[in-house]
Amino acid sequence: MRQCIVPFALLIAIAACTPSQPPAPSDTSSNTATTAEPVAPKPEADTKVKVAFVTNNTSDFWAIAEAGTKKAAAELGCEVLFRRPATGTAQEQQQIMEDLIVNGVSGIAVSPNDPQNWTETLNGFAKQVNVITQDSDAPESQRLCYLGTNNYDAGKAAGELIKKVLPDGGKIMLFVGRIDAQNAQDRRKGIEDTLAGSNITILGTRTDETDRAKAIANVQDTLVTNPDVACLVGLWSYNGPAILNGVRDSGKLGQVKIVAFDEEPETLQGITDGHIEGTIVQQPYEFGYQSVKLLAQLAKGDKSSVPESKQIFIPVRTITKAEVDEFSKTLREQIGH
Amino acid sequence: MRKALGLTGLLFALVLFTTIWEAAHEDGTISFLTTPNIRNLLTWIGLFGILSIAQMLVIITGGIDLSVGSLVGLVGVSAAMMLNKGQGLPPIAVVPLCLGIGVAAGLWHGLLISKLDLQPFIVTLCSLFLFRGITRLITGDQSQGFAGAYPGLRWFGNGFIGGTVAAPFVFLILLAVVIGAYLHFSPAGRHLFALGANEEGARFSGIRTDRLKITAYVLCSLITACGGLLLAFKVNSLGPSDFGNFFELYAIAGAVLGGCSLRGGSGNVIGVLIGASLLNVLRNLVNILEIPSQLEYVVIGAAILIGVGLDEFFVRRTKTKARAV
Numbered sequence: 001m002r003q004c005i006v007p008f009a010l011l012i013a014i015a016a017c018t019p020s021q022p023p024a025p026s027d028t029s030s031n032t033a034t035t036a037e038p039v040a041p042k043p044e045a046d047t048k049v050k051v052a053f054v055t056n057n058t059s060d061f062w063a064i065a066e067a068g069t070k071k072a073a074a075e076l077g078c079e080v081l082f083r084r085p086a087t088g089t090a091q092e093q094q095q096i097m098e099d100l101i102v103n104g105v106s107g108i109a110v111s112p113n114d115p116q117n118w119t120e121t122l123n124g125f126a127k128q129v130n131v132i133t134q135d136s137d138a139p140e141s142q143r144l145c146y147l148g149t150n151n152y153d154a155g156k157a158a159g160e161l162i163k164k165v166l167p168d169g170g171k172i173m174l175f176v177g178r179i180d181a182q183n184a185q186d187r188r189k190g191i192e193d194t195l196a197g198s199n200i201t202i203l204g205t206r207t208d209e210t211d212r213a214k215a216i217a218n219v220q221d222t223l224v225t226n227p228d229v230a231c232l233v234g235l236w237s238y239n240g241p242a243i244l245n246g247v248r249d250s251g252k253l254g255q256v257k258i259v260a261f262d263e264e265p266e267t268l269q270g271i272t273d274g275h276i277e278g279t280i281v282q283q284p285y286e287f288g289y290q291s292v293k294l295l296a297q298l299a300k301g302d303k304s305s306v307p308e309s310k311q312i313f314i315p316v317r318t319i320t321k322a323e324v325d326e327f328s329k330t331l332r333e334q335i336g337h
Numbered sequence: 338m339r340k341a342l343g344l345t346g347l348l349f350a351l352v353l354f355t356t357i358w359e360a361a362h363e364d365g366t367i368s369f370l371t372t373p374n375i376r377n378l379l380t381w382i383g384l385f386g387i388l389s390i391a392q393m394l395v396i397i398t399g400g401i402d403l404s405v406g407s408l409v410g411l412v413g414v415s416a417a418m419m420l421n422k423g424q425g426l427p428p429i430a431v432v433p434l435c436l437g438i439g440v441a442a443g444l445w446h447g448l449l450i451s452k453l454d455l456q457p458f459i460v461t462l463c464s465l466f467l468f469r470g471i472t473r474l475i476t477g478d479q480s481q482g483f484a485g486a487y488p489g490l491r492w493f494g495n496g497f498i499g500g501t502v503a504a505p506f507v508f509l510i511l512l513a514v515v516i517g518a519y520l521h522f523s524p525a526g527r528h529l530f531a532l533g534a535n536e537e538g539a540r541f542s543g544i545r546t547d548r549l550k551i552t553a554y555v556l557c558s559l560i561t562a563c564g565g566l567l568l569a570f571k572v573n574s575l576g577p578s579d580f581g582n583f584f585e586l587y588a589i590a591g592a593v594l595g596g597c598s599l600r601g602g603s604g605n606v607i608g609v610l611i612g613a614s615l616l617n618v619l620r621n622l623v624n625i626l627e628i629p630s631q632l633e634y635v636v637i638g639a640a641i642l643i644g645v646g647l648d649e650f651f652v653r654r655t656k657t658k659a660r661a662v
Contacts, residue, residue, distance in 0.1 A: 058630075081627060082630075083624070083630050084630045084631070085630070086630065086633060086634065087579070087582060088579070089576065089579045089580065089582065090573075090574035090575075090576065090580075091568070091571075091572040091574075091580070094571075094572060096630075098373075098377045099374075099377065099621055099624030099625060101373065102368045102369075102371065102373050102374040102377065102625065103368050103624065103627070104366065104368060113574070113576070114480045114482070114574040116482065116484070117480055117482020117483070117484060117575070118482070118574045119484070119485070120484070120485045120573060121573055178478070178576065178579075179478060180478065180479055180480040180576065207478060207578070209578040209579055
């Protein structure tokens with residue numbers, strides 16, 4: 001025991017003796033134009049603006065956003081830290097954001113997993129750096145701006161597509177990772193409102209906690225318990241491929257219509273093959289590109305790009321077999337392969 | 338005890354390496370050893386360290402508790418639901434109730450394992466699913482939180498003493514002192530080690546092994562429940578399906594890194610403290626050194642392997658030395 005006490009005490013001592021202020025850059029005098037901006041931990045003068053982009057999981061969707069952040073970084077000459085929480089939990093997002101702030105980023109664009117309960121945490125971060133939400137909003141928080149899809153409109157677009165593929169009506173089932181995420185709720189609401197009064201009924205919503213194996217199992221279970229289901233709708237990006245795989249494994253390709261969200265490669269291939277009716281795509285590339293651009297402006301104290309509503313909506317597109325080739329091509333160009 | 342030496346060395350090496358790396362790169366500012374980062378680190382070391390200390394108690398008996406993450410989820414979510422954003426029960430009632438959940442869970446495990454002679458791995462694996470299922474059932478899968486209520490109560494999870502020392506870290510140190518005294522300086526603690534090393538032998542020498550085992554599981558779940566409450570206060574956004582997922586693995590990793598043998602009969606509090614610290618330092622430096630997130634688990638996995646390997650190396654060397662003499 002005694003052998004360990006000394007080094008451990010030493011460690012505590014090191015921790016206690018570290019400076020209470022983050023080391024300030026030597027030339028603080030050269031730049032005093034920090035105005036009323038939230039003070040970043042390291043107010044560097046002429047060094048590169050450093051901003052961060054935090055996703056809510058590790059889906060392919062974010063690879064496109066990352067391409068967008070890189071383009072903006074190259075154009076503006078700033079540095080972007082792109083972080084994907086592996087477990088996709090609020091706790092992990094919190095740890096990552098704490099570390100980013102320590103690391104001296106001037107602003108963070110985050111897709112919060114649980115906006116309602118996370119308001120206070122986000123406000124804490126917003127006191128230290130510029131915080132904007134992307135992809136999923138936390139409207140009650142003090143985030144400077146939301147940048148992303150109007151998910152209610154996206155849901156309505158999906159609703160219209162469902163109406164088109166089921167002209168005679170029928171039963172549909174929704175699939176999503178977590179239904180308490182704002183974007184999932186808004187999309188579902190959009191679908192519900194569009195389908196209200198039609199002869200299409202929504203059986204329910206199955207969640208998989210972003211476990212892709214479970215997402216497929218959910219689909220297969222649905223096909224067993226509701227053999228007459230006419231259309232399966234995946235609200236999050238990986239739900240599209242999960243539905244496709246589940247339907248294929250159950251030998252029901254072509255018998256059940258599929259409507260997806262987002263542009264996972266398998267989803268697009270499914271549309272080309274005619275197994276998926278269509279997908280509602282957001283524009284994650286724009287999320288990444290515009291988030292970084294906005295954060296870089298905010299870092300300079302320029303708030304002119306933030307609208308009165310504090311919401312910047314990036315429109316959705318409906319991709320069916322007619323548009324899929326052109327869309328895939330643009331996508332490949334954006335990601336660069 | 339000697340086992341913790343290699344680990345302490347590794348911890349220091351990491352701290353030093355990170356600092357030097359930071360100093361040598363880019364603008365040379367060192368973020369790792371700044372107050373904000375120390376504050377963050379101490380908080381998370383405290384929160385996860387509590388779980389590792391709890392886990393250590395059952396690992397010493399030769400058992401394991403895989404239900405830690407789910408119990409953290411259940412306790413945290415129950416607390417949030419009962420407090421109901423300031424509309425529900427008062428904290429003075431909620432905290433004992435939540436700790437009661439822990440005691441009940443521990444009693445359940447202990448009885449099944451000692452009286453029915455079921456394997457700890459299986460019993461607690463079932464609890465992992467059971468508790469998670471119950472958590473999702475009672476919430477209807479709706480995320481829970483405190484919505485800014487009870488700042489005083491939540492201070493225990495996210496507060497600081499003197500601006501730097503995180504409240505959960507203080508809790509961890511107090512806990513370590515109490516558990517350390519119990520394990521290393523009390524007859525009951527000695528009995529626990531004896532039980533883990535040789536259960537038959539312990540029973541024949543007059544130790545009430547069943548009762549001791551149940552105590553270990555109750556203590557483990559009770560401390561885990563404390564940890565779960567503090568984690569809930571800190572995180573404040575509790576997804577019923579994911580809050581606490583994998584925490585059992587972090588708890589076990591911290592304990593094993595700290596010198597506990599999964600065969601039972603060995604382990605010490607200081608080692609576990611350092612093991613838990615090491616895990617959190619690793620996770621932290623992935624972000625601080627701007628290592629791509631994809632590599633995070635690689636770094637953690639590799640470092641644990643190195644830590645355990647170093648321990649083994651030191652132990653063997655001392656053994657050979659002893660034989661040579």
